[in-house]
Amino acid sequence: MYKDTVYSAFNLLMHYPPPSGAGQHPQPQPPLHNKTSQPAHGVPQLSPLYEHFSSPHPTPAPADISQKQVHRPLQTPDLSGFYSLTSGSMGQLPHTVSWFTHPSLMLGSGVPGHPAAIPHPAIVPPSGKQELQPYDRTLKTQAESKAEKEAKKPTIKKPLNAFMLYMKEMRAKVIAECTLKESAAINQILGRRWHALSREEQAKYYELARKERQLHMQLYPGWSARDNYGKKKRRSREKHQESNTDPGSPKKCRARFGLNQQTDWCGPCR
DNA sequence: ACTCCTTTGAAGTTC
DNA sequence: GAACTTCAAAGGAGT
Numbered sequence: 001m002y003k004d005t006v007y008s009a010f011n012l013l014m015h016y017p018p019p020s021g022a023g024q025h026p027q028p029q030p031p032l033h034n035k036t037s038q039p040a041h042g043v044p045q046l047s048p049l050y051e052h053f054s055s056p057h058p059t060p061a062p063a064d065i066s067q068k069q070v071h072r073p074l075q076t077p078d079l080s081g082f083y084s085l086t087s088g089s090m091g092q093l094p095h096t097v098s099w100f101t102h103p104s105l106m107l108g109s110g111v112p113g114h115p116a117a118i119p120h121p122a123i124v125p126p127s128g129k130q131e132l133q134p135y136d137r138t139l140k141t142q143a144e145s146k147a148e149k150e151a152k153k154p155t156i157k158k159p160l161n162a163f164m165l166y167m168k169e170m171r172a173k174v175i176a177e178c179t180l181k182e183s184a185a186i187n188q189i190l191g192r193r194w195h196a197l198s199r200e201e202q203a204k205y206y207e208l209a210r211k212e213r214q215l216h217m218q219l220y221p222g223w224s225a226r227d228n229y230g231k232k233k234r235r236s237r238e239k240h241q242e243s244n245t246d247p248g249s250p251k252k253c254r255a256r257f258g259l260n261q262q263t264d265w266c267g268p269c270r
Numbered sequence: 271a272c273t274c275c276t277t278t279g280a281a282g283t284t285c
Numbered sequence: 286g287a288a289c290t291t292c293a294a295a296g297g298a299g300t
Binding site: 271272273274275276277278279280281282283284285 | 286287288289290291292293294295296297298299300
């Protein structure tokens with residue numbers, strides 16, 4: 001249940017400060033093109049990455065959040081330690097903002113009786129809205145109720161990867177520079193800029209993404225990407241077959257022509 | 271209202 | 286284990 005998930009995450013944070021890497025999933029290998037620059041992975045330290053990472057136009061918090069910020073769990077002694085500032089590599093990022101504004105890191109809501117009922121944007125009801133339906137006390141079979149519960153079960157989203165974090169930060173800048181609004185076009189530009197970044201610059205985002213995954217695991221210990229797998233409607237087979245004759249995206253094109261995914265730009269996609 | 275587009279990376283599934 | 290698929294974000298465009 002939504003509240004249960006959030007509540008357990010809250011309790012976890014309140015009473016069980018994150019262990020240093022115990023029970024973690026194996027650390028993913030950094031991408032080939034970035035291997036040399038990847039920071040050494042020592043003892044995972046849950047630094048407050050989001051204090052260090054932000055967009056100049058951070059995703060606005062839901063309306064009710066701003067009014068409740070004063071009660072946010074960050075101010076509890078335990079959590080302040082958990083999220084306290086450290087001088088990680090992310091400190092070099094150009095902008096800073098509270099982790100509170102980072103959508104996938106805001107703590108969950110629904111803690112009974114807790115004034116800081118802050119919705120966790122990583123937890124999204126199927127409708128996409130944060131509101132919870134009032135409990136239906138009408139006559140329903142257990143099976144129906146169970147099915148309904150399952151259908152209304154909020155989705156815990158995947159943690160963002162390095163490129164997604166980069167996009168989130170740079171999107172506004174690209175929009176301003178290029179006066180574009182279409183995300184598809186913006187993402188193409190961002191993809192090229194991503195490749196143009198130095199390894200050191202990219203390493204910042206890989207490190208940030210690694211920490212995000214760690215924190216996500218702490219918040220949602222039982223969560224797996226499998227939970228959301230196949231929930232979105234699959235694209236039609238025809239589309240995929242079409243892409244066999246059309247180079248499509250640079251990534252697909254590079255794969256098709258056996259080019260290096262990290263460095264090569266194929267002709268049709270240049 | 272829903273899906274597609276477009277990107278990369280992580281993680282899942284399939285063979 | 287390689288290859289393929291899905292989903293994370295974003296918002297305009299199309300159905």
